[in-house]
Amino acid sequence: MWRHLCGMVSITESSKLEMEGNIGADRLRSRSNGRSKRELPVPKDGLSGGNIAAQTFTFRELAAATKNFRPESFIGEGGFGCVYKGRLESTGQVVAVKQLDRNGLQGNREFLVEVLMLSLLHHPNLVNLIGYCADGDQRLLVYEFMPLGSLEDHLHDLPPDKEPLDWNTRMRIAAGAAKGLEYLHDKANPPVIYRDFKSSNILLDEGFFPKLSDFGLAKLGPTGDKSHVSTRVMGTYGYCAPEYAMTGQLTVKSDVYSFGVVFLELITGRKAIDSTRPHGEQNLVTWARPLFNDRRKFSKLADPQLQGRYPMRGLYQALAVASCAFRNRLQHDLIGDVVTALSYLANQAYEPNSAGHGYRGSGDKDEKRNRDERGGQLSKSEEGGGSSRRWDLDGSEKEDSPRETARMLNRDLDRERAVAEAKMWGENWREKRRQSAQGSSDGSNG
Secondary structure (H helix, E strand, C coil): CEEEECCCCCCCHHHHHHHCCCCCHHHEEEECCCCCEEEECCCCCCCCCCCEEEEECCHHHHHHHCCCCCHHHEEEECCCEEEEEEECCCCCCEEEEEEECCCCCCCHHHHHHHHHHHHHCCCCCECCEEEEECCCCCCEEEEECCCCCEHHHHHCCCCCCCCCCCHHHHHHHHHHHHHHHHHHHHHCCCCEECCCCCHHHEEEEHHHEEEECCCCCCEECCCCCCCCEECCCCCCCCCCCHHHHHHCEECHHHHHHHHHHHHHHHHHCCCCECCCCCCCCCEHHHHHHHHHHCHHHHHHHCCHHHCCCCCHHHHHHHHHHHHHCCCCCCCCCHHHHHHHHHHHHHCEEECCCCHHHCEEECCCCCHHHHHHHHCCECCCCCCCCCCCECCECCCCCCECCHHHHHHHHCCHHHHHHHHHHHHHHHHHHHHHHHHHHHHHHHHHHC
């Protein structure tokens, strides 16, 4: 007997229990046909517009697609179970098939949450769910195949013949992942808290285009005048926000903290938790936090595999964004500011072989004018660790000194201004692109 998910999916306050996976077995009704599409009606205030076709597969079809789940088709493993590469015989599409481990950490609850969430949430930076199988006691999910694997595969334990990610690619990945998180927090209604943001859950398409995956732990966020939702603590050690781990009170800030950990992984090349490192360096956030307070130690935070090929100004800006993620008094819209700042950084192509080892981007031509308007000034981009000048937010370049360094970074205000400047650059850059596109359109129409 083939089974399928059915019933109207209403993402409202009254249906939170369903979205948390408390959908009873009666939601899996028997069908006699081997394969079908089920339209999931979405309410007017839901997370997507229009009906979503959720395709069902039989276990036989997915066994054929993966060559009976042979070891050579195996591509990874997570809390849900094993993931296999396959090709659908009906369409020829290459897919990733995730099979529930019935003895694993996640089960029917997470399976249902993932199917419902990814049927309703659609964004370029979220992985696309093609379909699922609920055939007998088998539970499988079918996704679009991500040819470059996960971000974790490109950051940690690289084989000698594998090139590390360059600075530009890291910033693009961070910006894309932040856009996916922004969609969940600010665009979905009600907001969705991802709850498992980590490098292994960021999958990479062609061109290192990032997409968030694994939504089995996702939870609907607070609505109305509620500040949080209370839940059992779930997530991954090293990425989980301390206040959530201690209280069980979940907010979008919990995801922002996890984003900060992943962003630090991109900057430093270190794992969130690494028991092979010396005592005091095993927890990435614990090790990095004191270094935020001393500009002269910033170069220690850069991944050695970059071999100095990064812009010091870009490193400053990236660290300013990362440091904000670990402060408790964050605003709910911070992820939007992060997206704006990182979009700017991602579009400033760093060319280590160019004169001055600087940025080449759409914002460079207006950079001096924008700095003058703000009354602030940035030092020239230089190779990592090689500059004696600092990023001065008050409009002048000065030599390093303990007093000046402390004034620049030890106060929350300076960090907030750093993010505000990045946001301003991003907004200026977006406005210029919009005007340029409009001018090109007017010219062609004329």
